Amino acid sequence: MDWQERLLTDPERIHALLRSTRRVAVLGIKPDDEAEKPAHAVPRYLQAHGYEVIPVPVKDVPGGTILGRPVYRRVADVPGEVDVVEVFRKPEDITAHVDDLIAKHPRAVWFQLGIRNDAAAERLARAGIDVVQDHCMKVEHSRMQR
Secondary structure (H helix, E strand, O other), rough: OOHHHHOOOOOOHHHHHOOOOOOEEOOOOOOOHHHHHHHHHHHHHHHHOOOEEEEEOOOOHHHHHEEEEEEEOHHHHHOOOOOOEOOOOOHHHHHHHHHHHHHHHEEEEOOOOOOOOOHHHHHHHHOOEEEOOOOOHHHHHHHHHH
């Protein structure tokens, strides 16, 4: 498969990915005391809709849990398979996480709405990982329900 085929841009392929996803590691998730921020509200929405959300914050979290789940320092530290890693990081900060993402080798990496890093997406796709850029998982999930 050509690596460019791993860049998911059309709604059909994006929704197929969401339908087949159960476990979502959230890189850059915000702690519970920042519940109003998208990096907490979107994962909370996904959890409420049956997804297993695994928190991977980039800063230390008092108490060591977010959304009632233990946090992990790196995506590669998450036990078991991960379907999708949802990324809430500035585009310029993603590059520092690419090796960690490749080490875990999830089925897909999803850069949230407003987040695009073509070089990182290419590296991930060349490693055999599907990539969604600049889309909101909550919005796409809602569209899928219609």
